[in-house]
Amino acid sequence: MESNYKEIAPLMMKLKPCVALTGAGISAESGIPTFRSKGGLWEKYDPMVYASIETFQEDPAKYWTIRGEFIRDYDTYQPNKAHLVLAEMERMNLLRHVITQNIDGLHKKAGNKNVTEIHGSLRETYCLKCSQEFIAPHVPEGLPPYCDCGGVLKPNTVLFGEQLPQGALETAYHESTSCKLMLVIGTSAVVQPAASLPVLAQQKGAKIVEVNIERAFPGADFMVKEKASIGLSKILEQIKKIVEL
Ligand code: NAD
Numbered sequence: 001m002e003s004n005y006k007e008i009a010p011l012m013m014k015l016k017p018c019v020a021l022t023g024a025g026i027s028a029e030s031g032i033p034t035f036r037s038k039g040g041l042w043e044k045y046d047p048m049v050y051a052s053i054e055t056f057q058e059d060p061a062k063y064w065t066i067r068g069e070f071i072r073d074y075d076t077y078q079p080n081k082a083h084l085v086l087a088e089m090e091r092m093n094l095l096r097h098v099i100t101q102n103i104d105g106l107h108k109k110a111g112n113k114n115v116t117e118i119h120g121s122l123r124e125t126y127c128l129k130c131s132q133e134f135i136a137p138h139v140p141e142g143l144p145p146y147c148d149c150g151g152v153l154k155p156n157t158v159l160f161g162e163q164l165p166q167g168a169l170e171t172a173y174h175e176s177t178s179c180k181l182m183l184v185i186g187t188s189a190v191v192q193p194a195a196s197l198p199v200l201a202q203q204k205g206a207k208i209v210e211v212n213i214e215r216a217f218p219g220a221d222f223m224v225k226e227k228a229s230i231g232l233s234k235i236l237e238q239i240k241k242i243v244e245l
Helices: 005-015 024-030 053-058 060-072 081-091 106-110 166-178 194-203 228-244
Strands: 018-022 095-100 115-117 120-127 133-135 153-157 181-185 207-212 222-225
Touching: 005 181, 005 207, 005 222, 005 228, 018 081, 018 166, 018 194, 024 081, 024 106, 024 228, 053 060, 060 120, 060 153, 081 095, 081 106, 081 228, 095 166, 106 115, 115 166, 166 194, 181 194, 181 228, 194 207, 207 228, 222 228
Parallel strands: 018 095, 018 181, 095 115, 181 207, 207 222
Antiparallel strands: 120 133, 120 153
């Protein structure tokens, strides 16, 4: 079904607090390219090669080539309106949890407290030898950078071919299977296991509201075909109208 804010807003009020699953699309308006962005980083570097654990083990410089710049410019990337709306929804008790595939840390920067970063975060980097932690943007120079102890540094992200952290996965499953409404925002819904979360939510009876510039989750009950900043703002606007009645 195409977007109908007047239907979605009362449903969110009725089924609150909801859970949000987010992907790279929500950060596109913060200037961070998605896998499919035209002219973006990923046209040049195949993520399945550059962001795989096999490649990192063979040649960590490859991963630092694609991620080093973001880590060192960490403070310049800021949440956009879509992240800020989700933070406001959490404060209004409309939203109880954000499950994100993103590794940019922008949900936490926006003020959301209950965030599960299932693919980890570029904010933290650690030494594979002595476990010393570095917080972005404060990471030693070098491609790849090394710790004083001589160990190579690895950002705390889940690479292709690596297991997701068990605790994060359990939280994601728990939140997905116990919510009554899930917002699925800016994800192509192809990377597993994240892609299965809305399916599980729906099997347990939750309604799915997708916010994306193109349909990616055909099973969604409602489709808001807009940029995340616009779609989420309009939903919140409608909710505020109801609250003020
Ligand atoms: P994806 O790149 O496969 O898909 C992005 C989706 O966002 C698409 O469906 C696209 O239509 C949609 N989109 C693009 N711009 C949008 C906008 N302004 N508003 C709403 N939707 C928009 O992303 P994915 O599904 O998250 O999977 C990619 C994987 O890559 C994830 O595992 C993630 O960890 C990683 N990744 C993360 C970042 C980040 O942290 N910001 C960026 C790129 C890739």
